[in-house]
Amino acid sequence: MPVTTKEREKVAAVFSGACTQKKVCPVKDIMASYGDKWTMYTVLLLGQHQKMRFNELRCHISGISQRMLTVTLRSLEEDGIVLRTLYPEIPPRVEYQLTELGESLLKPLLQLAIWAEENVGEVLKARKKYGKKNKEE
Incomplete structure (x- = not known):
């Protein structure tokens, strides 16, 4: 589905404000905080399960270290x-769940996850084609 003119105008509005050292650029700031694989996956898991304990999260996130999960959860x-x-x-019990703000972040992350699922084949084909092209050069 093509991007509409109105949607392009929204993108332009987001980037129209000059980001300086004194003015935080919201897009850069948010993407730096939530754009990594561990954070996105953690938010998606908590959205799916609602409440989870640390070890439950760790078992569901393949490849994450205990330290990285701790850092991710503290940041969130x-x-x-x-x-x-x-x-x-x-023994003490600790549970994690999304706040109302976290639930609002879940919606765009779900859209991204759906996009990824629907387009992974095309992306993999493009990567393969790109790799062949660069080997020939």
Whole structure:
């Protein structure tokens, strides 16, 4: 589906404000925080399961280290995307869930995930074609 003129105008409006050291560029800032594979996958998992414990998350995210998951969750908590609830039990129990702000982030991430699922074949073909072209040069 082609991008409409109105949608292109929205993109232009986002980039029209000059980003300086004193003015945060929202697109750069958000993409730097949430554009990595671990953060996106964590948000998508919490959106699917609603509440998860640390080890549940770690088991579902193939390849993530304990430290990386800790850093990811702390960053999401700091930004108000994830709520961490500590239950005063023995042993202590901690659960993570998306906040209302996190739920609002889930929607565009789901759109991206759907796009990726629908287009992975085309992307892989393009990569293969690009690799062959560069080997010939």
